[in-house]
Amino acid sequence: MTLYFMSDRELTRLEVLRDLTSGRLTVAAASELLGLERRQVLRLSKAYQQRGATALISKKRGRTSNRAAPAELKAQALDLVRQKYADFGPTLAAEKLREVHSIYVGRETLRTWMLEAGVWSDRQKRRGRVYQPRYRRECVGELIQVDGSDHFWFEDRADSCTLLVFIDDATSRLMHLQFVQSESTFAYFNATQRYLEAHGKPIAFYTDKHAVFRVNKPGGLHGDGMTQFGRALKALSIEIICANSSQAKGRVERANKTLQDRLVKELRLAGVSSMDDGNAFLPSFMADYNTRFAKAPFNDKDLHRPMAPRDRLDEAFTWRAERTLSQSLTLQYDNILFMIEPSEFAQGAIGRRVEVVDFPDGRLEIRYKGRSMPYRTFDKLRRVTETAVIENKRLGGLLTLIRQSQDAGPPGARTSRGPKRRDQTNHMFGVG
Template identity: 80%
Template sequence: MVLHIMSDKELSRLEVLRDLSAGRLTVSAAAELMGLERRQVQRLAKAYQAQGATALISKKRGQPSNRQMPETLKSQTLAIIRERYADFGPTLAAEKLREVHDITIGRETLRLWMLEAGLWADRQKRRGRVYQPRYRRECVGELVQVDGSEHWWFEDRGPQCTLLVFIDDATSRLMHLQFVQSESTFAYFNATQRYLEQHGKPIAFYTDKHAVFRVNKAAGLHGDGMTQFGRAL
């Protein structure tokens, strides 16, 4: 037993042809309902009488499209993109394929191939997370950014060390600079004390996620959640 699958359009035409065969519709009325010419309706009606409902099923169903690209061309194209144009988008990759490799592929076709092969991400996936901007504070001393930068500050004239920096958020002014051996709790204690002696206490310090300022280990979250630096402040 062969199972035939019909589309909604084909099922609708089948109902019209049944009514036409039963004399409930004229050829003109059937043509209007199906959106066809009278000759097309007559041809369909003749095929329906000879073959039944299967005459209405498209002969192209299940067959590859005449416009479908050969699988070998697809494989070759994707191999070239992986090797030479992995960081290109579909539009630029299509241009390079045409200019350099004499391969002409439509941009949309190439985009679908690259999506399928994982060589391109759609707009939603490429769009990064949007962060709300943090606006500068209005007054000097309202917020002070604290950070450390390890570098060969003295080139070969001295050992590698860390520069601790205190920057006023409102004015971007360097409030305090201090070279230390490493970015440690005691180094920040000393630098913060000097800052407070020179400029007084700010409303808040703004720091990164360094272990001096934040508890980053899960095992340490069972306490008060503060580091030694936080307790000292």
């Protein structure tokens, strides 16, 4: 081995040891120059005196690295990872390869192989986009985050259902919780009405882009870009703001994760197995949760506004649709034919737009100029089991509906434009 193959560090050691051997340097000075302990300097000096410069060359020079595994081993390990451990991290995958398949590969070696093969991503790529945190609002009632969480809240004791969560942005305080069948307009009508009766009107609700809160199709409902829930809040002078991402409403998203852990266990311990019992249990749970996790607001002012005399919640939280009253005093709504009782007032509404007001409790009114008109109904989705008694002038319209129902085949769902009625009680729209 010639000096040409020595590394820079080895050449530096050679110069220092020459000076030490010739007496130009002391052992202490050589130790300081080399950054080694006195014992190591003496060991190197002895080896240099016995074998010359070759004693300073690393014994590992020219040997095959123990980490250079054969190509067959690498291919075998990666095949097993793809087949059985695709979602495993390098550490756990290396353990399984060793324990189950007797393949001994270091975790860092396996990590490198998985990165090269695209089976694993480094920490920076896994972390994804970093969102700038948004500061809390200053006052209670300034911004209320709203979301629905579908989950097996009662585990195997009942079917899955949805928990509607209202949380204050300024304090992370749970303002209202309610179990419902689904995240529907009528469910939000009922829950929001209870919220307003308990706390008053906030400045704004902060939601996602669920169809209850935002018309996601161009030229949707009434063409004005406003949903039934949005119309109800506008009537009450409450703003609704839709977040662009789930991260933007992170407080309610994090609260959902906490609730899916803590609330499920508390319901189990309390022996609660139904939505009704769960809703009765929620107030005490909310009080305990807020004691543990709620924060103090930056400003003690409460921005909830009291309900005004003109704020009629029963009227605001209704599903409303407009129809044109025909010459035979009939109209269709959600595949039901409504026949208005003849009167002088009803005659004045012929050819005009009348309003169908669908209440969460199942009541339904047909109004013209704010006045309700009595009616009878014929459901074209139900089978006719009795002889229909109807005036001759309405017979044509009824026969047309029956023909359309027969052409459409067996009874099916209601119209797609109608409301979802799982959370509406005592309504007339059951399918026969």
